[in-house]
Amino acid sequence: MSVEFLLCIGTLLALAGIGTPIAYAILVASLVYLAAGGQSIGVAGKVLMDGLYNSFILLAVPLFIVAAGVMNAGTISDRLLAFCVALVGRFRGGLGHVNVVASLIFSGMSGSAVADAAGIGKIIIGMMTGSGHYPRGYAAAITAASATIGPIIPPSIPMVLYALVSNSSIGFLFLGGIVPGLVMGAVLMAMNWFLARRRLFALEPPVPLSELPRHTARAFPALLMPAILLWGIYGGVTTPTEAAAVAAAYALLLAALFYRALSPMALYRILVESARSSAAVGLVIGGALILNYVVASENIPAVMADALVGLDIHPLVFLLGINVLLLLLGCVLDATTIILVVIPLFLPTCRELGIDLVHFGVVAIINCMIGLITPPYGILLFVINATTRIPLDEIIREIWPFLIVLLGALLTLILVPGLVLALPRAFGYEG
Secondary structure (H helix, E strand, C coil), rough: CHHHHHHHHHHHHHHHHHHHHHHHHHHHHHHHHHHHHHCCHHHHHHHHHHHHHHHHHHHHHHHHHHHHHHHHHHHHHHHHHHHHHHHHHHCCHHHHHHHHHHHHHCCCCCCCCHHHHHHHHHHHHHHHHHCCCCHHHHHHHHHHHHHCCCCCCCCCHHHHHHHHHHHHCCHHHHHHHHHHHHHHHHHHHHHHHHHHHHHCCCCCCCCHHHHHHHHHHHHHHHHHHHHHHHHHHHEEEEEEEEHHHHHHHHHHHHHHHCCCCCHHHHHHHHHHHHHHHHHHHHHHHHHHHHHHHHHHHHHHHHHHHHHHHCCCCHHHHHHHHHHHHHHHHHHHCHHHHHHHHHHHHCHHHHHCCCHHHHHHHHHHHHHHHHHHCCCCCCCCHHHHHHHHHHCCHHHHHHHHHHHHHHHHHHHHHHHCCCHHHHHHHHHCCCC
16 A cells, blocks of 8 residues: 555545545545656546546436436425325324335435435425424434435436446346335334334324325326336336436426426426536546546555455355445445445455345445434434424434334345345346
């Protein structure tokens, strides 16, 4: 490990420690490495352009962000929520179940946990607190926990980024996320049911079953979006990037023409906010590409792989150890940084140990999502605190039961790879 690399890591830690945005910290640290090694800054430009030029798949990221913004606009959210209320609102802890089911549905449209929490999540928190049956901290906590499902069920922006660094198939990654997403939804609903009974939350007035077909019909066009997306990818009609474009176009047509819920000014705001979000992700991607060049120049992944294989470590022990590390990192780093900077370090070792990269990718992304709600620095906790003004201490006090069951679901998915790989194998995956 060279002096230049130690200087790079020291710069990165120092800048991150004083609160510099992680994208800028990575960029500056990488440039320090190049300067200390006597390399031209043009190397960074070449690495960046080569990485972007060979990554057509990255176009899916801004397109999914636009689709999420449009689907959160106007009456689309209201129609989908009314459908969820009619479907599961009649059970004990009804609006909590609605919260989870709504996240399962919206996860098939946005691919972003933050988009789910700040969009549909804010509406459901208002419904739960307005009913008078749920403490506001509880409403915020289950919203944050259910938003973690967003990037697991396809489409998924983190899976697009993982495919970039691992050369895995996005189609098989998307398929691998479906069953784990449903497992996460099931354990959250089970915990909500248990807490609702234990704390005697009042029952919601049930929507008559005779009205369920009407609510289904009103929400049906929006519910079709995930099906169109998956059919396009797995039917061989579109590439994942083209499917993202179809999703964005379908969302626009649905909101603007079918539901008439999108004004020109609202569309302008959505596009501006989507551009900002895409630029933020793009800065991290750019920094990560240059930092990965630095890491590759130091041959660190190969050295780590040789050392771990030389120890004759069992693949399961390695997988459990990496997930513990990712959980700890998830408390202080965002998912994008972990996927683009940290995870590539372990991919050569996964290959050497025979760990399936689709399985590893899905459980690693779930791990990163759990990090979003892990106190004290879980990003989703801060997002909900900022959008609802519910005190952070109330949210943290209520998040622990949901965090525990999600960790249990993660452990199950690590120990039983078949839960992740069953659908990919059914569609021809040979891993």
